[in-house]
Amino acid sequence: MCGKPTARPGRGRPPVYCSRSCQARAYRRRRQPLPAPGSPPAPRPTDVRARQRRRIAEAVWRIAAEQGLDAASMRRIAAEARVSLRVVQYHFDSKHALMVDALRLLHEENERLAQGRIPYDMTEPGALLRAVLDEFLPLDEQRAFALRVFTAYYARSLTDPVLAEVFLAAEQPLERLVADIIGVGEAAGSTAPGIDRVHEADLLVSGAVGLGLDVLHGRRSLADVRTVLEYHLGRIFPDAIPTSRPNPA
Amino acid sequence: MCGKPTARPGRGRPPVYCSRSCQARAYRRRRQPLPAPGSPPAPRPTDVRARQRRRIAEAVWRIAAEQGLDAASMRRIAAEARVSLRVVQYHFDSKHALMVDALRLLHEENERLAQGRIPYDMTEPGALLRAVLDEFLPLDEQRAFALRVFTAYYARSLTDPVLAEVFLAAEQPLERLVADIIGVGEAAGSTAPGIDRVHEADLLVSGAVGLGLDVLHGRRSLADVRTVLEYHLGRIFPDAIPTSRPNPA
Numbered sequence: 001m002c003g004k005p006t007a008r009p010g011r012g013r014p015p016v017y018c019s020r021s022c023q024a025r026a027y028r029r030r031r032q033p034l035p036a037p038g039s040p041p042a043p044r045p046t047d048v049r050a051r052q053r054r055r056i057a058e059a060v061w062r063i064a065a066e067q068g069l070d071a072a073s074m075r076r077i078a079a080e081a082r083v084s085l086r087v088v089q090y091h092f093d094s095k096h097a098l099m100v101d102a103l104r105l106l107h108e109e110n111e112r113l114a115q116g117r118i119p120y121d122m123t124e125p126g127a128l129l130r131a132v133l134d135e136f137l138p139l140d141e142q143r144a145f146a147l148r149v150f151t152a153y154y155a156r157s158l159t160d161p162v163l164a165e166v167f168l169a170a171e172q173p174l175e176r177l178v179a180d181i182i183g184v185g186e187a188a189g190s191t192a193p194g195i196d197r198v199h200e201a202d203l204l205v206s207g208a209v210g211l212g213l214d215v216l217h218g219r220r221s222l223a224d225v226r227t228v229l230e231y232h233l234g235r236i237f238p239d240a241i242p243t244s245r246p247n248p249a
Numbered sequence: 250m251c252g253k254p255t256a257r258p259g260r261g262r263p264p265v266y267c268s269r270s271c272q273a274r275a276y277r278r279r280r281q282p283l284p285a286p287g288s289p290p291a292p293r294p295t296d297v298r299a300r301q302r303r304r305i306a307e308a309v310w311r312i313a314a315e316q317g318l319d320a321a322s323m324r325r326i327a328a329e330a331r332v333s334l335r336v337v338q339y340h341f342d343s344k345h346a347l348m349v350d351a352l353r354l355l356h357e358e359n360e361r362l363a364q365g366r367i368p369y370d371m372t373e374p375g376a377l378l379r380a381v382l383d384e385f386l387p388l389d390e391q392r393a394f395a396l397r398v399f400t401a402y403y404a405r406s407l408t409d410p411v412l413a414e415v416f417l418a419a420e421q422p423l424e425r426l427v428a429d430i431i432g433v434g435e436a437a438g439s440t441a442p443g444i445d446r447v448h449e450a451d452l453l454v455s456g457a458v459g460l461g462l463d464v465l466h467g468r469r470s471l472a473d474v475r476t477v478l479e480y481h482l483g484r485i486f487p488d489a490i491p492t493s494r495p496n497p498a
Contacts (some may be wrong), residue, residue, distance in 0.1 A: 068319075068405055069404075070318070089494070112473070140267065148407055151403065152404045154403075155317060155401045155403060157369065157466070158400055158401075158465065159316055164467075168466060193481065194484075196480055199480035202456075202460065203453070203478075206456040206457075206458075206460050206463070209455075210456065210458055218413075219417045228452055229452075232448065233471060240496075
C-alpha cells in the first residue's frame with residue numbers, strides 16, 4: 001500500500017500492507033472526514049503527531065522509572081498514555097523502536113532543561129563547573145525521575161547495541177564540556193598547579209553520576225555528596241567561592 | 250506437614266502443605282531409598298543442597314549477564330541450570346527469594362576472589378590502592394561477567410528495597426577500605442599535602458565503578474581508564490611507582 005515491498009507468504013493471500021502501522025495509516029486516510037465548512041483549521045498533522053509521540057514516550061518513562069523497562073509492554077504503555085494500542089502501533093513500528101525513541105526524547109528533554117538551568121558564564125569557571133555537576137544529582141523531582149529512567153535503560157543497553165549507541169553518544173560531550181571549563185580556568189590561572197583537565201573531567205563526570213545514583217538509592221544524603229564534590233571543586237579551583245545556596249538535603 | 254500454619258481456604262479441602270517447597274520436601278522424604286548395604290555413604294545433604302543452590306544461582310547470573318534480569322523466569326532458570334522446575338522450587342520459596350540469594354552469592358564469590366587477587370600489603374599503600382581499584386575494571390572474563398550481572402541487578406534494586414539492601418550493604422565497606430589505605434599512606438607521610446582521604450575515597454570508588462562500566466560498554470578502552478586512574482593515584486601518592494604490568498588493552 002505504501003509502496004514498500006511486502007513479504008510473499010508460502011500460502012494464503014499475498015499481504016496488502018507491509019506492516020501493521022502501514023495498515024493503520026491507510027485506515028486513517030480512508031476514515032479522515034472532510035472538514036465542515038467554516039470549522040477552524042485542523043491542527044497540522046506534524047503537531048498532533050509530535051504531541052502523541054511525546055505522550056507515548058512519557059508513558060514509557062513513567063513505567064521505566066516506577067517498575068523498570070521489563071514492565072513496559074505495548075499494551076501497558078498504551079494504557080499508561082491513555083491511547084489505544086493501535087495509536088501506539090501507528091506511531092512506532094515496534095516496541096524496540098519505541099524504546100529507542102523514548103530514550104532519545106528524554107536525552108533531548110534533559111539537554112534542553114539543563115541548558116536552561118546552567119548559566120553559561122565562562123568568566124567564573126568554578127561556579128559553572130559546580131552547576132554542570134549539579135545536573136547529575138537528583139536535586140528535584142525532574143532530575144530524580146530522569147535518573148531513574150536512565151538507570152532502567154542502562155542495564156538494558158549492555159545487551160542492546162542500538163540502545164547503547166543512543167545512550168552513550170549523548171553522554172560523550174559531557175567529559176569534554178567539563179574538561180573545557182577546567183581549561184578556561186587554567187588559561188585564566190585559577191586552577192591548582194599540575195592539574196590534568198582531561199583526567200580530572202573523566203573521574204569527575206563518572207564519579208558524580210555514581211554519587212547521584214547513591215542519593216537516589218538512599219545510600220548517601222544530598223548534603224554528603226555535595227560536600228564530596230565541593231572538596232574536588234576546591235581542589236581544582238582553589239579560589240572558587242564555596243556555594244552559599246540553601247542545601248535541600 | 251512441616252508444622253507451619255497453613256491458610257484455611259473458604260472452600261475445598263484444607264491444605265496439607267504450607268508451600269510448594271514444603272510439599273516437595275515431603276515428597277523427597279517419602280521417595281528417599283534406603284542405602285544398599287555396603288554402598289559408600291551418601292554425600293551430606295548440606296553439601297548437595299549448597300551445590301544445587303549454587304548451580305541455580307549461577308544460572309541466574311548467566312541469564313542476567315546475557316539477557317538481563319527480565320529474562321530470568323523460574324522455568325528459564327531451571328532449564329539453564331539443567332535441573333527441573335521442582336528442584337528450583339524446592340530450594341527457593343519464590344523467584345524473589347532466588348533473585349536476592351543469587352545476588353548475595355555473587356557478592357560473596359566476588360569478595361573471595363578479590364581477596365585472593367589483592368596483596369594486602371599495607372607497607373605499599375599506593376600499590377594496594379591500585380590493586381583495589383583494579384577490582385572495578387573488567388580486567389578478565391570473571392570481572393566483566395560480574396559487572397554485567399551487577400548492572401542488571403542495579404536498575405532493579407532502584408524499585409526493589411530488599412534487593413537494594415543486599416546490593417548496597419555489600420558495597421559500603423569499599424569506600425572505607427580505600428579511605429583507610431590512603432590514611433596509612435598519610436601516616437607514613439607518602440600522600441600529597443592537603444588530601445582529604447574520605448572525600449578522595451568517595452569519588453575514586455564511584456568514579457572507578459563508572460569507568461569500569463564504560464569499558465564494558467565499549468565507550469572507553471581499558472588503557473584509557475587505567476591512565477585516568479593512574480593520574481589520580483599519582484595525585485594522591487606522588488611517589489607511588491607507576492604500574493609496569495603489561496596492559497591487556
